[in-house]
Structure formats: structure tokens, C-alpha cells
Amino acid sequence: xxxxxxxxxxxxxxxxxxxxxxxxxxxxxxxxxxxxxxxxxxxxxxxxxxxxxxxxxxxxxxxxxxxxxxxxxxxxxxxxxxxxxxxxxxxxxxxxxxxxxxxxxxxxxxxxxxxxxxxxxxxxxxxxxxxxxxxxxxxxxxxxxxxxxxxxxxxxxxxxxxxxxxxxxxxxxxxxxxxxxx
Amino acid sequence: xxxxxxxxxxxxxxxxxxxxxxxxxxxxxxxxxxxxxxxxxxxxxxxxxxxxxxxxxxxxxxxxxxxxxxxxxxxxxxxxxxxxxxxxxxxxxxxxxxxxxxxxxxxxxxxxxxxxxxxxxxxxxxxxxxxxxxxxxxxxxxxxxxxxxxxxxxxxxxxxxxxxxxxxxxxxxxxxxxxxxx
Numbered sequence: 048x049x050x051x052x053x054x055x056x057x058x059x060x061x062x063x064x065x066x067x068x069x070x071x072x073x074x075x076x077x078x079x080x081x082x083x084x085x086x087x088x089x090x091x092x093x094x095x096x097x098x099x100x101x102x103x104x105x106x107x108x109x110x111x112x113x114x115x116x117x118x119x120x121x122x123x124x125x126x127x128x129x130x131x132x133x134x135x136x137x138x139x140x141x142x143x144x145x146x147x148x149x150x151x152x153x154x155x156x157x158x159x160x161x162x163x164x165x166x167x168x169x170x171x172x173x174x175x176x177x178x179x180x181x182x183x184x185x186x187x188x189x190x191x192x193x194x195x196x197x198x199x200x201x202x203x204x205x206x207x208x209x210x211x212x213x214x215x216x217x218x219x220x221x222x223x224x225x226x227x228x229x
Numbered sequence: 230x231x232x233x234x235x236x237x238x239x240x241x242x243x244x245x246x247x248x249x250x251x252x253x254x255x256x257x258x259x260x261x262x263x264x265x266x267x268x269x270x271x272x273x274x275x276x277x278x279x280x281x282x283x284x285x286x287x288x289x290x291x292x293x294x295x296x297x298x299x300x301x302x303x304x305x306x307x308x309x310x311x312x313x314x315x316x317x318x319x320x321x322x323x324x325x326x327x328x329x330x331x332x333x334x335x336x337x338x339x340x341x342x343x344x345x346x347x348x349x350x351x352x353x354x355x356x357x358x359x360x361x362x363x364x365x366x367x368x369x370x371x372x373x374x375x376x377x378x379x380x381x382x383x384x385x386x387x388x389x390x391x392x393x394x395x396x397x398x399x400x401x402x403x404x405x406x407x408x409x410x411x
Contacts, residue, residue, distance in 0.1 A: 075290070082324040087319070136368075141265045
């Protein structure tokens with residue numbers, strides 16, 4: 048039997064050159080949350096409003112509910128969609144339109160230093176790993192609530208992590224600082 | 230064998246008094262889209278910004294991909310969450326916080342006149358049907374793209390419905406009117 052047949056269907060898959068294969072089934076995975084125009088720096092806002100939907104493979108979601116953290120082979124997909132504000136019967140607010148691009152965060156401890164890597168997809172072709180000096184790595188490392196991921200923005204998972212005491216040191220320091228300022 | 234064991238796990242379930250049992254598993258169903266402060270009347274905006282996440286049972290999602298419309302026993306869940314705009318490392322935009330309430334739209338042709346009914350949940354207790362003279366029924370009937378549902382706001386399903394030619398007459402009239410005004 049080929050080795051491939053033993054790999055669970057939602058595990059990350061790579062080309063021989065090490066590019067990540069696009070996880071085409073992600074729209075049937077578990078939805079974690081959506082944001083609109085979330086910004087992390089006090090900089091000027093971009094012109095086009097976008098929603099960011101986050102999905103995770105269901106096996107890892109179930110594991111998180113049990114343990115408060117992510118197992119190996121976890122794949123988080125950030126889907127960026129343009130925000131529409133007119134059309135149909137809409138008189139206010141924003142709804143989701145086309146996909147602009149997707150970003151994928153993969154935990155694969157045998158493959159990646161630090162356990163995790165990011166990949167950016169303009170379409171469904173396999174994508175190269177984003178270099179480790181990109182700011183996504185340091186920001187997730189320093190501020191992600193659990194295991195370099197932004198569980199503070201996933202409302203169904205945040206209470207699980209609190210209960211299981213799986214918050215990282217950087218997140219706890221951020222929270223302490225925020226409390227002292229109030 | 231009790232009759233209950235033969236009912237597919239995600240089919241709608243009712244109390245003996247006809248109230249809908251809350252579909253507790255909906256966060257593992259298929260996500261259709263999220264909106265922020267979507268409004269349908271040119272009225273004043275409410276003070277608290279909210280996101281609206283929509284989920285559907287996976288059996289009905291798969292059926293829609295094949296047919297462009299909803300099978301009997303379809304359950305759509307609209308989850309309303311407060312929109313937060315500060316906390317953690319956020320310097321702009323909105324992210325999702327607590328559930329404010331949920332609304333459920335069920336297709337059960339043997340039970341409901343017109344095929345569909347709405348239910349509003351303040352918590353997870355079984356809920357009464359929303360009376361048929363409520364505006365949700367007439368607005369969905371007159372403007373929903375497919376079978377009284379707002380598929381025009383579900384970007385993964387809209388192209389399927391266009392391809393399968395399952396748009397309703399009201400939606401097509403709205404689109405014609407919009408085209409003539411441009």
C-alpha cells in the first residue's frame with residue numbers, strides 16, 4: 048500500500064519542492080471567526096475593506112476542545128474576502144464578496160523550526176513558505192494567546208484555553224499590561 | 230428500535246408542543262458567510278455593532294452544491310455576535326465577541342405552510358415559531374435569491390445557483406431593476 052493512502056485526508060501535503068498544497072476542502076472545515084479590517088498597527092487604513100474568515104481542520108478543532116491547544120498537523124486557513132456595502136436590498140453595513148487571497152498557518156513539527164510555518168496563496172497553486180523573518184512569525188510568537196495562534200479572536204476557543212490554562216507567556220504579559228492601564 | 234434512532238442527527242427536532250430544539254452542533258456545520266451591521270431599511274443604525282454568522286447543516290450544503298437549492302430538513306442558523314473594536318493588539322477594525330442571540334430558519338415541508346419557518350433563540354432552550362406575519366417571512370419571500378433564502382450573500386453558493394438557474398422571481402426582478410437604474 049502506498050504511504051500516501053495512510054495520511055489522514057486533512058493533513059498538510061507538500062510538493063517535492065516543499066511547497067504547500069492548497070487545502071481545497073477548507074470551506075467545509077470548522078469556522079473559527081471573522082473580522083472586518085482588523086489592524087494591528089496605528090497606521091493608515093487601506094482603501095478596500097476586507098473580511099478575514101478563519102477555518103481549521105475538524106480533527107484539530109476537536110483536539111483543541113479536549114486539550115486547549117493544537118495537535119501536530121493543524122492547518123489554519125485565513126480567507127480574505129472583499130467587503131461589499133451595496134447590492135441587493137442592502138442599505139447599510141458590509142457583506143462578503145470575492146476571495147482576495149488566503150494565508151495558511153501549518154503546524155508540522157518534524158518539518159518546521161518552531162513547529163509552525165506560514166504560506167500565502169494568491170490562487171490554488173502550491174505556495175512557497177513565507178520567510179521566517181516576516182513579521183507574521185514574530186507577532187504570532189509574541190502575542191498569540193495559544194501556541195502562536197490568535198485564540199483571543201476565536202470566541203468559541205478562548206474559554207477552553209482559559210479553562211485548560213494553555214495561554215502563552217506573551218499573551219499573559221499583554222493582558223497584565225492592559226489591566227494595569229485601566 | 231425507537232423512531233428517534235432513525236432520524237439523521239442534524240434534522241430539525243421539536244418538543245411535543247412544537248417548539249424547535251436548539252441545534253447545538255451548529256458551530257461544526259458549514260459556514261456560509263458573515264456580515265457586519267447589515268441593514269435592509271434606510272433607518273437609524275443601532276448603537277452596538279454586530280456580526281451575523283450563517284451556518285447550514287452539512288447534508289444540505291452538499292445537496293445545494295449538486296442542485297442549487299435546499300432539500301427538505303435544511304436548517305440555517307444565523308448567529309448574532311457583538312463586534313469588539315478594542316482589546317489585545319487591535320488598533321482598528323472589528324472582531325467577534327459574545328453571542329447576542331441566534332435565529333434559525335428551517336425547511337420542513339410536512340410541518341410548515343410555505344415550507345419554511347423562523348425561530349428566535351435568546352439561549353439554548355427550545356423556541357416558539359416566529360408568527361407568520363413577521364416581516365422576516367415576507368422579506369425572505371420577496372427578495373431571497375433561492376427558495377426564500379439570501380443566497381446572494383453566500384459567496385460560495387451564489388455561482389452554483391446561477392449555474393443551476395434556481396433564482397426566484399423576486400430576486401430576478403430586483404436584479405433587473407438594479408440594472409436599469411445603472
